[in-house]
Amino acid sequence: MSNPQPLEEEAYDMSGARLALTLCVTKAREGSQADLDALESMFQQLGFESTVKKDPTAQQFYEELEKFQQAIDAREDFVSCAFVVLMAHGLEGRLKGEDDQMVELEDLFQVLNNKNCRGLRAKPKVYIVQACRGEHRDPGEPIGEEDLMMIARGSPETIPTYTDVLHVYATVEGYIAYRHDQKGSSFIQTLVDVLMNRKGPILELLTEVTRRMAQEELFQEGKPRKVNPEIQSTLRKRLYLQ
Numbered sequence: 481m482s483n484p485q486p487l488e489e490e491a492y493d494m495s496g497a498r499l500a501l502t503l504c505v506t507k508a509r510e511g512s513q514a515d516l517d518a519l520e521s522m523f524q525q526l527g528f529e530s531t532v533k534k535d536p537t538a539q540q541f542y543e544e545l546e547k548f549q550q551a552i553d554a555r556e557d558f559v560s561c562a563f564v565v566l567m568a569h570g571l572e573g574r575l576k577g578e579d580d581q582m583v584e585l586e587d588l589f590q591v592l593n594n595k596n597c598r599g600l601r602a603k604p605k606v607y608i609v610q611a612c613r614g615e616h617r618d619p620g621e622p623i624g625e626e627d628l629m630m631i632a633r634g635s636p637e638t639i640p641t642y643t644d645v646l647h648v649y650a651t652v653e654g655y656i657a658y659r660h661d662q663k664g665s666s667f668i669q670t671l672v673d674v675l676m677n678r679k680g681p682i683l684e685l686l687t688e689v690t691r692r693m694a695q696e697e698l699f700q701e702g703k704p705r706k707v708n709p710e711i712q713s714t715l716r717k718r719l720y721l722q
Contacts, residue, residue: 491681491718492604496558500528501548503536505568505578512567514664515610518672519565525676526721528563538577541566545591552592552599561604561719562592567668570611572653585609595641602639604719606646606682610665612656613649646719647712648686657707666696667709681718686711 500523506512516532523530533544545564552559566588569576575583594601650657650667659665667689674689675682690708698705 489718491720492561492715493558494560494720496560497555498526498528498560498563499548499552500530500563500565501544502530502532502565503541503544503567504532504534504565505536505576506534507578509567509569509659511659511664515567515659515668518664518669522672522676523563535578537579538575538581538583539579541568541575541577541583541588542591545588549591549597549599552597555599559599559603561606562600563606563608564588564592565608565610567610570609570613572613575609575611589645589647593641593645594639594643600644602644602716604644604646604715604717606648606719608648608668608671610650610657610659610668613651613653616655640714643714643716645714646682649710649712651707652710655707666693666698666707671709675721679720679722681720683711683713683715683719 502516502519504512504516516534520530520532531548533540536544548562548564552562566575566585570585571582573585575585575588577583589607590596592600592605648671650665657665657667663669670689670692671686674685674692678685678688686709690711694706694708696707698707
């Protein structure tokens with residue numbers, strides 16, 4: 481049997497501009513300012529140009545992302561990556577704007593894909609979504625103690641429309657996300673702590689976020705609850721922020 485070959489560890493070029501957009505509904509979401517403060521510290525430390533818009537309507541979620549996309553495509557310097565943080569009440573696949581109207585997450589994700597945003601083509605796009613994805617609550621369960629190249633010679637190299645994207649959700653599909661009235665959300669606070677104080681490829685760092693959150697016991701209405709983030713990736717390379 482042949483010996484397994486180690487993976488090639490190609491990484492994204494992070495030498496250029498790093499851009500972040502945070503869209504946060506604060507209405508009826510106590511604790512969201514603590515999350516905004518934590519994210520601002522993180523983006524500053526990691527060298528991001530950060531833009532924040534509070535209390536967008538459903539339509540403004542989309543409009544702000546389009547503005548972000550247009551600004552990226554208008555830049556003449558090299559852009560390395562973009563982070564988009566979306567914080568609101570939500571249901572599966574949708575976010576609720578400040579006006580109580582819903583916006584489809586899929587519509588928001590389309591704006592920066594490889595087809596629609598030339599400046600981020602083949603660059604990492606990270607979406608962090610702090611929102612409920614349903615009504616279910618998890619009480620927890622007890623536990624015991626070589627690159628494939630298929631490009632014809634002479635043909636232009638192409639890239640799929642939906643690669644280089646990382647979606648990080650506060651909770652799994654169908655479940656609610658939790659937020660403390662003063663301290664903010666366990667998800668955002670844990671994510672920020674790990675990304676600011678640990679080094680490594682982002683998928684490994686997110687595994688650490690999941691590990692920490694899985695250990696936590698959250699209490700809602702006096703009942704213990706468990707929650708874990710969900711990570712969906714089409715990244716083609718390793719992404720290092722530090």
